Amino acid sequence: MRWILLPCCLLAGSAMLAQGTADAPDTVRSSNGWYLSPHGTIRVLVIFAEVEYDKHPELDPQPTAPDHWPKGGLPVWKDDLFDPFPSATPKGMVTRYYHDMSLGGFTVLGDYLTAPVVVRESLYPALRDWSGMAWDEANKQGSLRTAHGLTIADLDLWTDARKQGLPKINLPDDPHSYDHVMVIYRNSARLTHGQGSTDAGSAGLLFGYPSDTQSRFGAMHGLPFEILKHEFNHLLLGGNNFHSGGGNAATFTGHFIPVQGGWSMMGAASSSLLTASAWDRDRLGWRPRESKYRIQATDATGALADGDIDPLAGDTGIFVLRDFITSGDALRIRMPFLPADEYPQWLWLENHQTAANNGCPTDVFHYQEEMPCVKPAVPGIYAQMQVDKEVREGPGTFGGHADYLRPVLANGLFDWRLRGDTITFKCLWAAPTEPYLVKDAWANPLSGTQEQEFPLFDKDGNGKLTRKEGIVPRVGIWNGRMVDDGGYLGSSRHAFTPQGNRRIGMGTNPSSANMLTLAADMGREVNRAGKPDNRTVYLNGISVELL
Incomplete structure (x- = not known):
């Protein structure tokens, strides 16, 4: 080290810090978590879903299923998200993430339904309630069947926290309620890769039980790590x-x-x-x-x-x-x-x-x-x-x-200027971008721009700035040298x-x-x-x- x-x-x-002091039951603290506790162990139920655009096939954003997720099947990375059981050496990407970030104080486990669900546009023409639609279709499977044989008792380790920031009770609900249910879509036209949302509460009953919290997001291009953790972290922060x-x-x-x-x-x-x-x-x-x-x-x-x-x-x-x-x-x-x-x-x-x-x-x-x-x-x-x-x-x-x-x-930090043209950036995914100019002589440590932000320029010349005039700083001309290396995402x-x-x-x-x-x-x-x-x-x- x-x-x-x-x-x-x-x-x-x-x-x-005071040690060993217990929270009063009405004490709001950030360390209690917003709706979920950031301490102890929680287990998530995952539903993998796809949409069958049987009324408007032209709406399907992914008519040809990718290699990472075959049509009508489960994604190849289905076992790479969560570990189903505690381990001193977590393997699942999400389980490992929370183990590392919490210094071993928070264990996030998970399991998934053995069969995917198919949401047919003809049955749900609005295609709006992305959790509710998947839950309804999952219920048609008859009973809860997960890849590792878990029961509702395994998926209900915490009492539903109905108020934000209060101490959480590490006991199951009576009657049972899932601690968290995630729905992950292969080809949602609304929830494409990197898009999603989360809520406290339930989308109805899933195999006879509600949930304390829920989320839904898209995974068109692969394992949706970024949006998954982002949405789940809302419930903590x-x-x-x-x-x-x-x-x-x-x-x-x-x-x-x-x-x-x-x-x-x-x-x-x-x-x-x-x-x-x-x-x-x-x-x-x-x-x-x-x-x-x-x-x-x-x-x-x-x-x-x-x-x-x-x-x-x-x-x-x-x-x-x-x-x-x-x-x-x-x-x-x-x-x-x-x-x-x-x-x-x-x-x-x-x-x-x-x-x-x-x-x-x-x-x-x-x-x-x-x-x-x-x-x-x-x-x-x-x-x-x-x-x-x-x-x-x-x-x-x-x-x-x-x-x-x-x-x-x-x-x-430096003062930046737009060069005034549009070029194609090559790093990451090739597409048009507006290059910016930077020189050492334009150093401005007190009020300048840095690479990991999205600066604004008065593009319409009206003397006002709005975030609609912001750019993604993909390509910079630094002292006359072009830099195209995705620096806004770290360098x-x-x-x-x-x-x-x-x-x-x-x-x-x-x-x-x-x-x-x-x-x-x-x-x-x-x-x-x-x-x-x-x-x-x-x-x-x-x-x-x-x-």
Whole structure:
């Protein structure tokens, strides 16, 4: 395991978490989870479905079944999603993901119906209730039959949590209710690959029983890992205002004008890393069992240290960050001088040693294993700025805006310009794109654009910006050289390394200062450019350096 030393102008304080205190039954806490508990063991029932467009065959988005999912059958990856039973070495991609992200504290198991269901357009002409239609067709199979012979008792480990954020009861419902039912479609014209939704509650009765929670999504192109975890994570973290890390959309209010990329459990199609963020772990109470700190690092002697840093409290020192995935180590540095009536901000630092060194299959960039044009994630420090989203108990726990995390990339921020033409990008999937121009001379560490976001340009020249004028930054002309490597989904140049960019401070790009915010949706400023938005950059003396 590789360690990274970070001397900071920032020695940790001695605040500790209370241990062994039980939640009162009416205490709302983020660590309790929104509708599902992020602790213990849960088992999911999966229904594989396809649509038979027997009235309008031209609507079928996939008339020729792909190799990964034969028509009328189950997908070839059916056993690659979940492990049906607990194991010290989980194999299923989803089961392994939650094991790694939760540091072993959350086990997500699953099983699937032995036969797929077919939804015929002639029986459901509206093709609207994607869960309900699949449930109705599954009921025609007569009884619950799963690949591993599970019963309703195996799929009901938790009492239905009808209120958000309250402590969850690790006992079955009486009468039984499935904890979670997923419906995955091969060829839905509405739920294509990467599209889906989730809800608390039930789509009716499935073999005589309701569900506590449910989801549905498409899998046209293969195992739908990104959207599956995104929708399931809603039930742990919160509603659409928790979209972050590459999982937000232009219609939802976020803290920054551009929609953000980055990484988090609420990431999806636009994520870079496929792991959780340190913010996620802190939010859900996922920390090492031996840790007495809310956010953990180690000091230069190897002793555990408080990783929650407040420069104005005199916190300075040398910290060792072990691999984030396997140790849970992270540093969080509070941005000083922000007025009390503005959004607070914190800089998060995570040491990702990546899959090649820590064995975590999701500690990689989104498409680096499928697309050779993507520059892979390298061992180093990966940084994000947190804006607000700090209430973890009581009223407001599940409030706030989306895109509360913004990547802080080692290659910095710059003023960008559109070149004014359209070309075909080659990395990932060839299609038209608008190239942008960047020069070293246009460095702007305090208010510039970074690669893992979707910048806006006044394309119609009306003096106003809306997110309809945003671009996907697929191809950049950097100092006259074309870069077409899918960098908005992560690139080696984004990690801080001892051999590369190894310092964040006032005179560096990126800067250690707070960021400007402007909470906005598609075309509206929520706070009208006033408080609590951060409209001033406060210079500070924070310096973080890798040794």
